[in-house]
Amino acid sequence: MGSRRYDSRTTIFSPEGRLYQVEYALEAISHAGTSIGVLSNEGIVLAAEKKVTSKLLEKDSSEKMYVLNDQCVTAVAGLNSDAGILVNTARVYAQQYLARYNEPVPIEVLVHRLCDIKQGYTQYGGLRPFGVSFIYAGYDDRYGFQLYTSNPSGNYSGWKATSVGANNSAAQTLLKQDYKEDISLKEAKELVLKVLSKTMDSTTLTKGKIELATVSKKNGKIVTKIWKPSEIDALLKETGIVKEENEENEEIN
Amino acid sequence: MDIILGIKLNDSVLIATSKAVTRGISVLKASDDKTRNLGDHSAMAFTGESGDTVQFAEYVQANLKLFSVRQNYELSPKAMASFVRKELATSIRSRKPFQVNVLIGGCDINKETPETSLYWIDYLGTNVELPYAAHGYAAFYALSLLDRHYKPDLNEEEGIKLLQLCNKELSTRMPIDFKGLRVKVINSQGVKEYDDLTAL
Numbered sequence: 101m102g103s104r105r106y107d108s109r110t111t112i113f114s115p116e117g118r119l120y121q122v123e124y125a126l127e128a129i130s131h132a133g134t135s136i137g138v139l140s141n142e143g144i145v146l147a148a149e150k151k152v153t154s155k156l157l158e159k160d161s162s163e164k165m166y167v168l169n170d171q172c173v174t175a176v177a178g179l180n181s182d183a184g185i186l187v188n189t190a191r192v193y194a195q196q197y198l199a200r201y202n203e204p205v206p207i208e209v210l211v212h213r214l215c216d217i218k219q220g221y222t223q224y225g226g227l228r229p230f231g232v233s234f235i236y237a238g239y240d241d242r243y244g245f246q247l248y249t250s251n252p253s254g255n256y257s258g259w260k261a262t263s264v265g266a267n268n269s270a271a272q273t274l275l276k277q278d279y280k281e282d283i284s285l286k287e288a289k290e291l292v293l294k295v296l297s298k299t300m301d302s303t304t305l306t307k308g309k310i311e312l313a314t315v316s317k318k319n320g321k322i323v324t325k326i327w328k329p330s331e332i333d334a335l336l337k338e339t340g341i342v343k344e345e346n347e348e349n350e351e352i353n
Numbered sequence: 354m355d356i357i358l359g360i361k362l363n364d365s366v367l368i369a370t371s372k373a374v375t376r377g378i379s380v381l382k383a384s385d386d387k388t389r390n391l392g393d394h395s396a397m398a399f400t401g402e403s404g405d406t407v408q409f410a411e412y413v414q415a416n417l418k419l420f421s422v423r424q425n426y427e428l429s430p431k432a433m434a435s436f437v438r439k440e441l442a443t444s445i446r447s448r449k450p451f452q453v454n455v456l457i458g459g460c461d462i463n464k465e466t467p468e469t470s471l472y473w474i475d476y477l478g479t480n481v482e483l484p485y486a487a488h489g490y491a492a493f494y495a496l497s498l499l500d501r502h503y504k505p506d507l508n509e510e511e512g513i514k515l516l517q518l519c520n521k522e523l524s525t526r527m528p529i530d531f532k533g534l535r536v537k538v539i540n541s542q543g544v545k546e547y548d549d550l551t552a553l
Contacts, residue, residue: 201428203435209426212424
């Protein structure tokens with residue numbers, strides 16, 4: 101591989117015109133737990149795979165879903181610690197925008213801002229890029245409900261349904277197969293769970309292994325919600341995708 | 354003794370400004386424009402310390418333009434008014450504050466049905482949304498007329514009639530000739546400009 105001489109430097113092109121550090125960051129993300137987002141006219145669903153490393157770990161904690169402001173949530177794939185920095189930046193920016201213009205930041209403006217920061221780390225020396233991809237779900241008056249992804253290179257794009265992280269191409273294929281233009285929010289939740297159940301390493305879909313977030317409209321107001329494990333459990337039962345919670349049985353034994 | 358007036362109508366906003374530039378006892382110009390467009394669907398009228406006024410208006414105009422070019426998205430009139438308020442509120446806490454009062458009229462085309470609005474902002478950083486508004490001495494003469502004759506469902510033609518009423522009163526009562534009123538009409542189609550109220 102001709103990458104040896106160039107891959108330790110973030111900011112310079114290899115002779116083939118590649119930025120190895122950025123590619124490595126993308127590679128790191130492709131091993132991270134899958135995150136999926138599906139857009140519907142009634143709202144957006146985000147779901148993510150939690151890679152539980154130990155049954156001793158407190159699994160009620162949310163690690164991949166973040167509320168950015170009253171009308172936007174994001175799901176993370178990649179290094180969670182890197183994500184924390186960008187999430188904080190996004191939250192500060194969203195509130196600064198609100199203070200300045202007295203109206204919530206348009207989703208694309210927020211995504212654009214974060215991508216400018218990510219891009220900076222592909223160009224300025226001495227630092228590594230952010231090892232995170234995001235899926236953003238949000239609402240604004242201009243475009244209604246919107247779904248975006250961004251990656252370490254600082255590119256972003258809008259989607260009807262998308263995924264990032266491990267097995268994302270398999271997830272994308274499944275989404276392409278099953279997505280309908282007039283999908284309801286309920287169907288979107290089912291689709292997200294179905295795709296996740298097929299792309300996850302473990303065959304069992306349990307509340308301890310997934311995270312869920314939604315952005316929807318209730319009585320004309322936008323509601324962002326990160327689901328509690330008990331609520332996810334109820335949804336799994338309702339949709340019939342529920343499997344035995346093996347770990348809990350083990351613990352009892 | 355500049356005159357700036359704004360009236361919100363059923364689907365548009367009128368902004369009227371006097372055309373005289375005065376300094377001391379002289380009238381320097383009779384075709385002044387005391388407005389700047391802040392976007393395709395909003396305009397700002399301004400009065401205050403000469404020099405400060407145009408400097409501030411064009412600073413705001415350029416910043417909002419920069420935002421719309423960068424983001425490919427035009428801010429709503431409400432967001433623009435909040436931005437202008439913030440600039441003036443920052444300015445008054447500086448060594449040499451802008452002495453500028455403004456009116457912002459606009460139409461929010463991103464709403465499901467386009468919404469017109471009028472904002473009154475002073476140099477202290479006060480921002481209020483109003484159905485009709487004026488700054489300076491003109492307010493003393495015009496507001497009573499507007500209190501009496503204003504209705505929220507006035508159309509453009511009736512709004513112009515009301516402005517003409519204000520113009521007549523101001524011409525009678527103001528101690529100097531303010532050289533007529535320039536008018537901007539803002540609606541969902543954009544901003545229309547008329548050199549003189551009497552031509553309407």
